[in-house]
Amino acid sequence: MLAFGSSAVASEEKRVDFAKEILPLLSDKCFVCHGPDTRKKDLVRLDSFEGATRDLGGYKAIDLEALSDSEIIVRMNDSDDPMPPKDAEKQLSDEERKLIERWINQGGNYAKHWAFVPPKKPSLPSNGHPIDALVQKQFPEGVGFAVIADxxxxxxxxxxxxxxxxxxxxxxxxxxxxxxxxxxxxxxxxxxxDPRYGEHQARYWLDAVRYGDTHGLHLDNRRGIYPYRDWVVRALNNNLPIDRFIEWQLAGDLQSKPTTEQLIATGFVRMNPSTAEGGVIPAEFQAKNNFDRTETLGTVFLGMTMLCSRCHTHKYDPITQTEYYQLMAFFNSTSEGPLDGNKYEYAPVIKVPKDQISWNEWLKLIAKRDELLSEAASIFDNVKDSKSEIKKKWI
Structure with a gap:
């Protein structure tokens, strides 16, 4: 079983990963002439599967019916008229040629960037820890696990x-x-x-969402945004599901009956630097605030930069300029004004307990209130039932 598992892992390692190994090569050394900027209609295109397999008058860059005869392989190994040309600044190394040839002989398949491919649960050996199996799969040949620590x-x-x-x-x-x-x-x-778990892990999230206790610009006065910080700590300590963690930060106030916790979570939208400097143009800073929110959303929730799309649609970027501004429109509808007035608290504002100790006491009071309301409702229902029974007997 162990030998079989190792063999399977080794076999999978030999398959060429287009997105990680081939696309960077083609982009760096081939796309200048055979990529999106190619102007000649009859020239070989390597930036798409359709272009690479298109019949160009008796030959194809990748010939699916005769992979070893594909024009890419022929021209890479042509000593008289090679590709890239002899005078090209960037040349393929012998290892890179072998890698491309192996990729074509395996089918010449193209693939999306791994981040846009839905994850699939891999098959794992029945023995041992599954994480160990996944880690081992990435080891170079001859590399093993370290000695187990005490x-x-x-x-x-x-x-x-x-x-x-x-x-x-x-x-x-x-x-x-x-x-x-x-x-x-x-x-x-x-x-x-341990409560310190949430405090420690929250640091990473707060750094990502650009949390700061001050406005961040010009006078840089303090601002009362710390309840959001405390909410992140509580969310982590209470193991708030990730879908709610995201939803509440982006749209906690849009819930049907938003709770105080959900309203505090929307502090994410107010993490941007702000100002009230005398010479600023409100409309300009409204746009800047929303640029910051949109791009931060892309970074922390999508794991990708959206900055380039603010100004143009780029041939390699997955987000278009139109999509960028469609997303920004969501933030442009917030009720917050573009300037902060150099105030510690500026609208919209909600009042919350001042610290975690007060918050815990407040939660106890809310729980007691709900308990009393439930008891009162039960008494009221019993009274109604009693009246109904009396009516049945006497009327």
């Missing part, structure tokens, strides 16, 4: 990664003395239950 080292690494702090001595001692099969998992659960 439990104290593992505990320290886990604590630093999850909470940003070394493990508490009592927690470490408990883990080292725990002989149960699931001791490792139990230790992780304890770290995840």
């Amino acid at each position: 439990n104290a080292t593992i505990a320290r690494r886990l604590a630093l990664v999850l909470t940003g702090l070394p493990p508490e001595p009592s927690l470490l001692k408990s883990f080292l003395n725990d002989n149960r099969v699931n001791a490792y998992e139990r230790f992780i659960e304890q770290l995840l239950a």
Whole structure:
């Protein structure tokens, strides 16, 4: 079983990945003459599968019926009239030629960028940990796993990664003395239950969404945006599902009956630098604020830059200029004004508990209120039922 699994992994490694290995090569060394900017209609096009397999009068760049006779392979290896030409600044190395030839002989398939391909669950060996199998698949030949660390080292690494702090001595001692099969998992659960887990992990998110306690421009006064920071910490500590984490930040106020938590989450939209400097043009800063929001959305939620699309549609960018402004229109409908008035709080504003301790007390009061309302509703329903029974007897 082990030998079979290793063989399967090695076989998969030999398949050429178009998006990662071939597209960068073609883009760097071939697209200048055979890419999107090609002006001649009869010239070989390598930027699309249709162009590469098109009949150009007796030959094709990639011949699906005779892969080894494809014009790319023929011309790459032609000593008299090679491609790229002998005087081209960028030449293919022998290894790159072999890689392209192997790709064509495997079918010459084109593929979208991996980020736009729906993920598929891979087949994994039944023995061992699935994460180990996925990691091993990426190892170069001859590279193996490091020696397993001792439990104290593992505990320290886990604590630093999850909470940003070394493990508490009592927690470490408990883990080292725990002989149960699931001791490792139990230790992780304890770290995840630590409030400092949310505080540490929130730092990464707050950096990405450009959180700052000041306006960020000109006078750079303080602003009362910290409830959003505290909400992110709570969301992580409470394991808020990722779909709600995203939805509430982008449209918490658009829920049918938005809660205070959902309204606070929309602080994401107000993380942009702001100003009230005397010479600014409000319409200009409204546009700048919305540019910032749109591009931050692309970075943190889509994992891609959208900055270029602000000014033009580029042949290699997946987002067009039209799509950019369609997305920006969503932010252009917010009720916030373009200038902050150099105030600590500027409209729209909601009042919330001042810190996490006060927030916890407030949640207890809300829970008590809901409990009393539920009891009152139950009493009211019982009274109605009693009246109905009396009517049936006497009327």
